[in-house]
Amino acid sequence: MSRIPQIALLVLATLCLISKLNAQEPAKKPNIIYFLADDLGYGEVGVYGQEKIKTPHIDALAKEGMLFTQHYSGAPVCAPARYILMTGKHAGHAYIRGNDEWRERGEVWDYKKAFTNTKLEGQRPIPENTITLAKKLKEANYVTGVFGKWGLGAPETEGVPTKQGFDSFYGYNCQRQAHNLYPSHLWENETKVYLKNELIAPHAKLDASVDPKDESSYDMYYQTDYAPELIHKKALSFIEQNQDSNFFLYYASPLPHLPLQIPKKYAAPYREQIGTEDPYVGDKGYFPNPYPRASYAAMITLLDQQLGELVAKLKELGLYENTLIMFCSDNGPTYTGGADFEYFESSKPFTNGAGRTKGHVYEGGIRVPFVASWPGQIKAGSVSDHISVFYDVLPTLCDIVDVALPQIVDGVSFKPTLLGSEQKEHDFLYWEFPSYKGQQAVRMGKWKGVRKNIFEGNLKIELYDLENDLKEANDLADQYPEVVEKITRIMEQEHEPAINDRFKFAELGDK
Missing domain, CATH: 3.30.1120.10 (Arylsulfatase, C-terminal domain)
Known part of the structure; x- marks a missing residue:
């Protein structure tokens, strides 16, 4: 046999071997960011019809990915919604089915006592053996982090994030503490981190002796360390630190949940846009605010800006093309505490207001904005009317990273919808x-x-x-x-x- 045919056969065999190896090589798993807003209404995002509040980065994410029109929270308030998201179980099978402040411990709503006694902080803990989304992603060798609001287990219990599958945590352990965006402290993993803020009990009303039209009357509610900014810095750092690993970032923002608190620099553009408005003096709960509409709009726009900064960080590090980003809200908008749901049409096109939004199972309370982006996998600018829900997220992500589902799960993977293939319906x-x-x-x-x-x-x-x-x-x-x-x-x-x-x-x- 001549030398040339021998070389040709060798080349052909090598090509076949490479082809076989490539066929067997698993697809690269994506980084995953699940960005959860707090009390953001279906109608409060530009791409869902909002006209007064600017959300350019959420809107851009929808243009680069898929917008869902029929996505639901698992519950109309914080804790059960987050439990359902983490476990894939609906409320009829869930351990946490409502907000539970674990009152048998003592005066849990006394913020001064809770500050000095950690055992009064946080919510009833989920059991140690709970199978969470974070634990499943750990099986696929993901580095996991949660930044923001937890609410599923008090400090020093089995329910804290670091005992529920998360490698890193920074933010509010306790939902009640999150009723102040300039809190006395946050938590980093299992360590209490003291901030440069005075302890002010949430829901403190405006002093009757001050002039509500004098902006200086509200100075005590603006302090030094603004929790959403601190949390955001930690989330960006998590991405940088884990850029060489697959990571799952659960960004559970406290925005735009009340109280109406935001550094004045963010509210300034909306003060100019909205003009003169009546102050909110705290008569319907939460802190007072001199310009409530401008503050609320600015809180949503800051939330949007922070999402944009996450995307920019991914692009800077060359990670964006291999990152699945999901943006959602935990339930419908509030109707109290100075939030003007009528002015902003917060639940449009659903019925607005008390009894129909947060805390209730009508559409305004549980249908939420949901956008997913994954370059090269999700068709840019696509819109889905697939009916989906929080308890679908765990099976979807398990499907994407190829790990087995827990034995008991109520959700259905919507990976086929994301990738444009045939979808099983509920x-x-x-x-x-x-x-x-x-x-x-x-x-x-x-x-x-x-x-x-x-x-x-x-x-x-x-x-x-x-x-x-x-x-x-x-x-x-x-x-x-x-x-x-x-x-x-x-x-x-x-x-x-x-x-x-x-x-x-x-x-x-x-x-």
Whole structure:
């Protein structure tokens, strides 16, 4: 055999071997950032129709990725929503089903006592053996960090982030402490970090002796260390420190949750845009503020700016192309504490205000903005009407990084939707919430069933056609009894009695 054919055969064999090795090589796993806003309404983002508040970076992320029009929180308030996000279980199977301040410890709402006694801080801890999203990503060799607000386990308990799968934590352990954006302290891992701020109990009203129209009357509510800025710096540092590893960054911002507090430099452009406005004196809870509309808008724009700075950092480090970014809110907007939901149309196109937004299972309380970006994988500028929910996030990310699901999970991976392939749909979504007199809800196709005032003995279900009635104004229960019957059965089968007595429904047979 001549030398040339031998070389040709050798080259061919080498090419075949390379091809085989490439075929067997797994796809590179993406870095993952899940950016969670706090109490941000569906209608408070530009790409979802907001006209008064500027959110250019969220809007840009949507243009570079996918915007979801039918994405839901797992609950209408903080703690259960975050538990459901972390575990993939809906509220009928969840350990945490409402905000639980663990009051049997003592005077947990006394901020001065909590400052000196760590055992009064934080919420009831989730069990040590809880399978969390962070623990699953650790199985795929991800470095994990949470920055912002936790709320799932008090200091010195098994519920702290570093015992629930996170390598790094910086921010508020306690939701109550987050009712002050210039707090006395934050936590770094399991260490209490004291800040250059005086201890002021949240919800302190304006002194009756001062002039509410004098801006200096509010000086005590503006201090030195602004928690959202400190948290943001730590998150950026986490990206830099772990740029050579796969990382999962759970950025749980305290913005724009009340109180209305933001450094004056951020509010200045909105003061000029909005003009003269009446001060908020603290009569409806949370701190007073001399220019409430400008402050609230600025808090959302700062949130947006911080997302933009994360994206800029990823691009600077050459990580953006291999990073999946998800942006969302934990529940609908608030209706108190100086936030002007009517002026900003915070829940547009849903019904606004008390009883229909935060704390309630109507659309304004649980349907949330959700944007996902992953260059080269998610089609830029795409819009999805896939019906998805917080408890889908864990199975989706497990699917993406190729780790097995926990034995019990209620979610469905929406990875196919992200990548433009055929998607399995939910038969239904389920919520329950043992506050505001007890509530349940089911989304089944176009139908939405709501049961409220359960603790007052009401088991009647309201029925809405969301294709034609986004405001949930026309109860069609009498016209479609067969649909009501199906929803009733779902509510019965998906509700399991809670372990914690605080979350039980005696009216549903819980003992």
